[in-house]
Each structure stands twice: as structure tokens, then as C-alpha cells.
Amino acid sequence: MQRDDSWSDDTWLVAGGRPEAAGEPLNQPIVAASNFDLGAADDPDVTPGRIYSRGEATAGWDALESVVGGLEGADCVSFASGMAAVSAVFAQVPTGGRIVMPADCYQATEGVAAAGEADGRWSITRIDTDDTDGWLDAVGDVDLIWVESPSNPLMHVADLHAIVAAERRPGSLLAVDNTFATALRQRPLDLGADLSVQSATKFIGGHSDLLAGVVTTRRDDLAAALRRLRVIHGGTPGALETFLATRGIRTMALRLERGQASAQVLAERLADHPAVARVRYPGLPDDPGHVIAAAQMSGFGSVLSFELASFDAARTACRRVRLIRHATSLGGVESTMEQRAVLAGQEDIPPGLIRLSVGIESVDDLWRDLDAAISP
Numbered sequence: 001m002q003r004d005d006s007w008s009d010d011t012w013l014v015a016g017g018r019p020e021a022a023g024e025p026l027n028q029p030i031v032a033a034s035n036f037d038l039g040a041a042d043d044p045d046v047t048p049g050r051i052y053s054r055g056e057a058t059a060g061w062d063a064l065e066s067v068v069g070g071l072e073g074a075d076c077v078s079f080a081s082g083m084a085a086v087s088a089v090f091a092q093v094p095t096g097g098r099i100v101m102p103a104d105c106y107q108a109t110e111g112v113a114a115a116g117e118a119d120g121r122w123s124i125t126r127i128d129t130d131d132t133d134g135w136l137d138a139v140g141d142v143d144l145i146w147v148e149s150p151s152n153p154l155m156h157v158a159d160l161h162a163i164v165a166a167e168r169r170p171g172s173l174l175a176v177d178n179t180f181a182t183a184l185r186q187r188p189l190d191l192g193a194d195l196s197v198q199s200a201t202k203f204i205g206g207h208s209d210l211l212a213g214v215v216t217t218r219r220d221d222l223a224a225a226l227r228r229l230r231v232i233h234g235g236t237p238g239a240l241e242t243f244l245a246t247r248g249i250r251t252m253a254l255r256l257e258r259g260q261a262s263a264q265v266l267a268e269r270l271a272d273h274p275a276v277a278r279v280r281y282p283g284l285p286d287d288p289g290h291v292i293a294a295a296q297m298s299g300f301g302s303v304l305s306f307e308l309a310s311f312d313a314a315r316t317a318c319r320r321v322r323l324i325r326h327a328t329s330l331g332g333v334e335s336t337m338e339q340r341a342v343l344a345g346q347e348d349i350p351p352g353l354i355r356l357s358v359g360i361e362s363v364d365d366l367w368r369d370l371d372a373a374i375s376p
């Protein structure tokens with residue numbers, strides 16, 4: 001299905017990626033096949049469109065890529081997980097190349113970067129997400145500029161307009177991890193990035209029932225390079241996962257609208273709560289990232305962090321919540337919260353910090369649960 005120019009994003013998310021011929025099902029069915037028939041010996045003109053699923057995929061994979069790509073007017077390459085997508089982008093860096101990336105990055109992305117650094121594969125400069133001057137000093141002579149905004153879990157905001165406008169070497173790549181904002185709230189490609197990466201495990205899937213990742217780009221050479229790498233490395237998404245992700249994305253606009261409205265309410269109530277030392281949510285007018293976020297996002301999303309007085313207070317609160325699930329990850333219909341300092345590699349995170357992903361439950365039910373969990 002081609003996107004009609006008059007259609008809003010919300011409409012496209014529902015209409016895109018569906019079979020159209022009479023008699024076809026409305027939803028692209030799950031095709032459970034690793035290989036396809038190559039044609040009969042006496043039929044030399046038959047050129048099968050698909051040969052093997054790692055290379056040519058099934059139609060479900062095409063449907064997901066069509067919906068996600070159509071949202072941004074870009075080509076989409078889907079992967080088996082967000083990290084397969086992240087790794088495919090890092091793999092574009094030439095041997096001996098240079099990378100600039102956030103000091104406060106998603107921890108598995110930092111893991112990929114650090115592993116390549118330890119192997120002598122590339123060198124890395126790390127800049128605090130919100131240190132705009134630091135970015136402007138660092139981006140001039142590198143091969144990959146990797147930005148994540150808002151950042152996980154500190155909710156720092158990078159000035160994407162400034163970073164994209166900075167002079168950089170021809171051939172360098174600028175990629176944004178857009179998982180927290182999603183393409184509905186932030187358009188890195190429109191701002192001038194070469195690549196936008198999302199863990200589809202989060203808001204695109206939206207139901208905490210799959211792992212997948214997507215990269216969008218408007219550059220044919222990059223899309224082709226990512227597809228080549230996907231075939232070789234085998235980071236291909238499964239048939240069930242692409243079906244679930246396509247089904248999930250149908251409601252992404254509604255889920256995000258509700259989650260974001262509730263996140264704003266919860267952030268304001270938490271900011272007034274005596275047990276809370278600090279709330280980190282760019283939707284709060286006095287948040288350090290608010291002004292920049294407002295200039296580059298069409299909404300502030302549905303993830304926030306807040307800090308309680310101590311490590312133990314945060315641990316107790318996470319164990320006390322009933323409706324909000326004490327679990328990692330984010331972007332599901334169900335609200336989840338987690339203390340970050342307990343995780344390996346997150347020792348620098350404030351000990352009392354809790355990341356909260358706000359789902360679609362009633363905001364008053366969420367607040368009662370949260371208030372009871374954090375109150376002494």
C-alpha cells in the first residue's frame with residue numbers, strides 16, 4: 001500500500017503494510033518458511049522472488065518495513081533486535097575509524113562500542129549527551145556520530161539541531177537512537193541525520209512480547225549496506241516477531257498519546273512529593289532539557305526517571321508497587337519501573353534513581369500505586 005500524501009501518521013500506522021488484492025487477508029499472515037520453491041526444471045523462465053528467508057525474508061518482514069519506513073518517508077531495514085540494528089550501524093565504521101558517542105548511553109550500545117575499542121577496531125570519544133559544546137568540538141573528524149536522545153536512563157537531551165548543523169567530514173555518518181522518542185515524537189532524518197535507529201521491542205511492538213529493531217534511512221547506499229550485513233550476520237527478524245511488531249504499531253499513536261499524557265501528570269505529582277529528590281522528564285518546564293526537547297520533539301514521550309533519597313528507598317519502592325510492574329524495559333502497554341544502579345555497568349547512575357515507563361492504565365490508579373510505594 002502506498003501512503004497517500006493527505007494521510008496523517010496515525011492513519012498510515014493503521015493502513016500501511018496490508019495486502020490489497022481482492023480475496024487477500026487484511027493482515028499479512030505469518031509465513032513460517034525458511035525456504036521457497038525455486039521452480040520446475042522445465043520452466044526456465046521462472047525467477048523466484050524469494051529463495052531463503054535470511055536473504056529475502058517473508059512478506060511479514062516487508063509489511064513491517066513498509067509501515068515503519070512510510071512513517072518517515074524513508075527506507076526501513078528490520079533486525080532481530082534493537083542491538084542487531086545498533087551493531088549493524090557500528091559495523092559501518094571502517095577499521096581504525098573514530099566514533100563519538102554519549103558518555104551516558106544505553107548500556108548494551110556502550111558494550112558494543114567498548115568491545116570494539118578493546119579489540120583496537122576503533123577509537124571512541126565519549127561526550128555527555130547534554131554537553132552541546134563538547135559535541136561540537138568532537139564531531140568534526142570522526143566516522144560515526146552516535147547520539148541518543150532522550151538518553152537512557154538519565155533523560156538527558158542532546159541538541160540535535162546543533163549537532164546536525166556542525167561541520168563534519170564527508171563520508172561520516174550521523175545516527176540517532178530514537179527508541180525513547182519514536183518517529184512519532186522526533187524525526188532525526190528530517191533534522192539531517194543519516195540513520196535513525198529504534199528498538200522495536202519497545203514502543204513499536206508495545207506489548208513486551210517480542211524483540212526486534214529497525215533502522216530508517218533515506219540513503220540507498222546505507223540501506224543496501226545494512227541489508228547486506230543483515231544477510232551475512234543473520235540478524236534477521238523472525239516471522240512471528242514481524243507479525244507482532246506490525247500488529248503493535250497499529251496502535252502506537254494511541255498508546256503513546258495516553259502514556260505521554262499520564263507521564264506528564266505523574267512527573268508533576270512526583271516533583272511535588274516529599275519523598276522525591278528529583279524528577280527527570282523533559283516535559284517539566286524546569287527540566288534542564290526542556291527547551292531543547294521542545295524545539296526538536298513534538299511531545300516528550302512516556303518515559304521518566306525520578307530519584308528517591310537512597311538506594312534502599314528505591315529498592316523498597318520497586319518491590320512495593322503492585323499495578324506498576326517491577327521489570328526492566330519500556331514502551332509496553334503496562335507500566336514498568338526499575339532501579340538502574342543495581343544493573344551491571346550502571347554503577348554511576350544515582351543510587352536512588354528509578355526509571356518509569358508509563359503505560360496505558362488509568363493515571364489515577366498509577367498514581368495511587370506509586371504514591372503508596374514511595375511514601376515512607
Ligand SMILES: *Cc1c(COP(=O)(O)O)cnc(C)c1O
Binds near residue numbers: 109152
Ligand atoms: C532497548 C534499547 C536498545 C536495544 O534494543 P533491544 O531490542 O533490547 O536489543 C537500544 N537502545 C535503546 C535506547 C533501548 O532502550
